[in-house]
Amino acid sequence: MPRWRRTHTCGELRESHIGQTVVLNGWVNTYRDHNIFVFVDLRDRYGMTQLVFEPERGLELFRQAQELRSEWVIAVRGTVARRLPGKENPDLATGTVELKVEDMQVLNRCPTPPFEVVEITEEAKERKREKVREKGKELEGREEQLANEELRLQYRYLDLRRPSLQRILGLRHRLNKVIRDYLDARGFLEIETPLLGRSTPEGARDYLVPSRLFPGSWYALPQSPQLYKQLLMVAGYDKYFQIARCLRDEDLRADRQPEFTQLDLEMSFVDREDIFHVIEGLTAEIFQKCLGVTIPLPLPRLSYPDAMLRYGTDKPDLRYGLEIVDLCGVVPQTEFRVFHEAVASGGKVRGLNARGAAEAFSRKGLDELTEHAKRFGAKGLVWIKVEGDKLTSPIEKFLPPPAQQALRQALGASPGDLLLIVADQEEIVCQALGNLRTRLASLLNLVDPNKPDFKIAWIVDFPQFLWDDEEKRWVANHHPFTAPLEEDWEKLERDPAGVRAQAYDLVINGYECGGGSIRIHNPELQARVFAVLGMTPEQARQRFGFLLDALRYGAPPHGGIALGLDRWVMILAGTTNIRDVIAFPKNQKARDLMTGAPAPVDPKQLKELGL
RNA sequence: GGGGGCGUAGCUCAAUUGGUCAGAGUACCGGACUGUCGAUCCGGUGGUUGCGGGUUCGAGUCCCGUCGCCCUCGCCA
Numbered sequence A: 001m002p003r004w005r006r007t008h009t010c011g012e013l014r015e016s017h018i019g020q021t022v023v024l025n026g027w028v029n030t031y032r033d034h035n036i037f038v039f040v041d042l043r044d045r046y047g048m049t050q051l052v053f054e055p056e057r058g059l060e061l062f063r064q065a066q067e068l069r070s071e072w073v074i075a076v077r078g079t080v081a082r083r084l085p086g087k088e089n090p091d092l093a094t095g096t097v098e099l100k101v102e103d104m105q106v107l108n109r110c111p112t113p114p115f116e117v118v119e120i121t122e123e124a125k126e127r128k129r130e131k132v133r134e135k136g137k138e139l140e141g142r143e144e145q146l147a148n149e150e151l152r153l154q155y156r157y158l159d160l161r162r163p164s165l166q167r168i169l170g171l172r173h174r175l176n177k178v179i180r181d182y183l184d185a186r187g188f189l190e191i192e193t194p195l196l197g198r199s200t201p202e203g204a205r206d207y208l209v210p211s212r213l214f215p216g217s218w219y220a221l222p223q224s225p226q227l228y229k230q231l232l233m234v235a236g237y238d239k240y241f242q243i244a245r246c247l248r249d250e251d252l253r254a255d256r257q258p259e260f261t262q263l264d265l266e267m268s269f270v271d272r273e274d275i276f277h278v279i280e281g282l283t284a285e286i287f288q289k290c291l292g293v294t295i296p297l298p299l300p301r302l303s304y305p306d307a308m309l310r311y312g313t314d315k316p317d318l319r320y321g322l323e324i325v326d327l328c329g330v331v332p333q334t335e336f337r338v339f340h341e342a343v344a345s346g347g348k349v350r351g352l353n354a355r356g357a358a359e360a361f362s363r364k365g366l367d368e369l370t371e372h373a374k375r376f377g378a379k380g381l382v383w384i385k386v387e388g389d390k391l392t393s394p395i396e397k398f399l400p401p402p403a404q405q406a407l408r409q410a411l412g413a414s415p416g417d418l419l420l421i422v423a424d425q426e427e428i429v430c431q432a433l434g435n436l437r438t439r440l441a442s443l444l445n446l447v448d449p450n451k452p453d454f455k456i457a458w459i460v461d462f463p464q465f466l467w468d469d470e471e472k473r474w475v476a477n478h479h480p481f482t483a484p485l486e487e488d489w490e491k492l493e494r495d496p497a498g499v500r501a502q503a504y505d506l507v508i509n510g511y512e513c514g515g516g517s518i519r520i521h522n523p524e525l526q527a528r529v530f531a532v533l534g535m536t537p538e539q540a541r542q543r544f545g546f547l548l549d550a551l552r553y554g555a556p557p558h559g560g561i562a563l564g565l566d567r568w569v570m571i572l573a574g575t576t577n578i579r580d581v582i583a584f585p586k587n588q589k590a591r592d593l594m595t596g597a598p599a600p601v602d603p604k605q606l607k608e609l610g611l
Numbered sequence B: 001g002g003g004g005g006c007g008u009a010g011c012u013c014a015a016u017u018g019g020u021c022a023g024a025g026u027a028c029c030g031g032a033c034u035g036u037c038g039a040u041c042c043g044g045u046g047g048u049u050g051c052g053g054g055u056u057c058g059a060g061u062c063c064c065g066u067c068g069c070c071c072u073c074g075c076c077a
Helices: A061-067 A122-134 A149-154 A164-186 A226-234 A272-293 A306-313 A337-344 A361-373 A401-411 A425-445 A485-491 A523-532 A537-552 A565-573 A603-608
Strands: A020-033 A038-044 A047-053 A073-082 A097-108 A209-212 A218-220 A239-247 A258-267 A301-304 A323-324 A346-353 A384-388 A391-393 A420-426 A456-460 A467-470 A473-476 A503-508 A511-518 A558-564
Touching: A020 A097, A020 A149, A038 A061, A047 A061, A047 A473, A061 A097, A097 A306, A122 A258, A164 A272, A164 A337, A164 A565, A226 A239, A226 A258, A226 A558, A258 A272, A258 A420, A258 A565, A272 A456, A272 A503, A272 A511, A272 A558, A272 A565, A301 A306, A306 A323, A323 A425, A337 A420, A346 A401, A361 A384, A361 A420, A361 A425, A391 A401, A420 A565, A467 A485, A503 A558, A503 A565, A511 A565, A523 A537, A558 A565, A558 A603
Parallel strands: A047 A097, A301 A456
Antiparallel strands: A020 A038, A020 A073, A038 A047, A073 A097, A209 A218, A239 A258, A258 A558, A323 A346, A346 A420, A384 A391, A384 A420, A456 A503, A467 A473, A503 A511, A511 A558
């Protein structure tokens, strides 16, 4: 091999190397056999270099070159040469030179791959289109499309050869490095915590691991290192972080995998502002070093109630407006029974203004919007088209002139606008309008996928508890160790719904990218919170005894946050599919199509585990 | 568990209302070609239309079931 060890990578050669004898190793990306020349684009993760084979270098070598096929692995030795004038390839970083091959070793052959690994850049496509146009031919409808994702996941090692996936994994590496450097420079310690732990109630479904030595007992894989990091605070490791794998046995989504990675972080002797400060600095650093984008600081903050009112969600996409407006004040002037009934029964009437969108939606389009709203529990959707000084709507006859005037004013309506209104219980109004808002943004192309735009905000003042109608009890909104706002402590027992938590989420472009809180460091307060959650002291002791004990042994005030790194990479990379940012992801049923996991095991293994 | 979408050649897709429709591009194989770069040109191989059943003179197309994949609701402290 030493004779064939590469001297350069496939992305490296430039005009300065002209005349040098070099060795390249890589995969055959494409080959072009011209009878008297063979061109090969040799690819590795650094780039691509054009190889030229000519018969005068030896017929044996040339015949070998004609045999080359996609994805063969080869080593070549040759002389770097300037390309002929006018034959440069502007799509390649190495496009001014080529390698005149003098010797070659086929390191491995490859059967015809199940799908093409070759990736054509947008620039190359555009150049091709231009060429076709010059020749006066019609542009053929041949657009590159990726093979079925199922197939690509099955042959993940082939799909991962694609430059765009290699770029994303490179970005992911860079993100990890920026985080480690940033936190290291500020005195944080990276500490690992166990994967085999104890199952805790509340929260997501655990992945369980049977114990061989204690038949019938189980470890749980961590949903997050939450408890351990609090214990580290008690232990005096006042600035901790970990890039930690977390596992939750819940159903998957486009932005959710059963195993994912968090930047887990915790600090002692801090309040919310200290956490914000660290994370805002880190956020700016990440965007600067990964994308060269400057994020203005401090980051804006939005209270949970405000977010719910204006955007219908606690993770609003702030890249566009379409803000929701409360219209309860306008209802008395209308004669629409549905509005009056909603308000009378404690519900809300709210709407939003899709500016200039009246033309964009036909009757059919409006029906589709209505269907969309209904999917989230709304009984209907009121639409109003603003046409000059006239309002066109199915409920027009219930809107006397004063009501029309008031609606226009409340929603800031101008001619050409489309107003959409939902009346129902508040939760449903929020869900319906919140989802309508994102739907409209997509239909109206309010977000340009090719123009990087990052709107980052903190969501604060979450409620401490939510009522679980199924279990008929209060559940922790964030988690049971979150500290309530001090001024709300007195409400704990008499008005749980009114207790605000010292919790915060970090939202980027509509994705929840982080969440954390100031924790409870006082065992009495912790016991009171457990009580609200319906846990008896005995249950609390049984489940979290070690934490309650630790809090008694000199726990410092502390708090922290966890960032969902997979989602960060998604946003940095501009993809909407979490599988694009994980080297070996699971499919939607949590299967690994490449290895076949999960799979049955040998009965012998089960017997050893007492199963 | 519910809702929606998809499944046709190795790959990406097409195939009026059920009626020579099983096709195109690409890949692959063979040939031509003195500078290509998604090479081009000529020719060829390649299909149990996911699987099973049904309706029909006739099913890729309609019906029922089933499997797989994607999106989504529930779920995800």
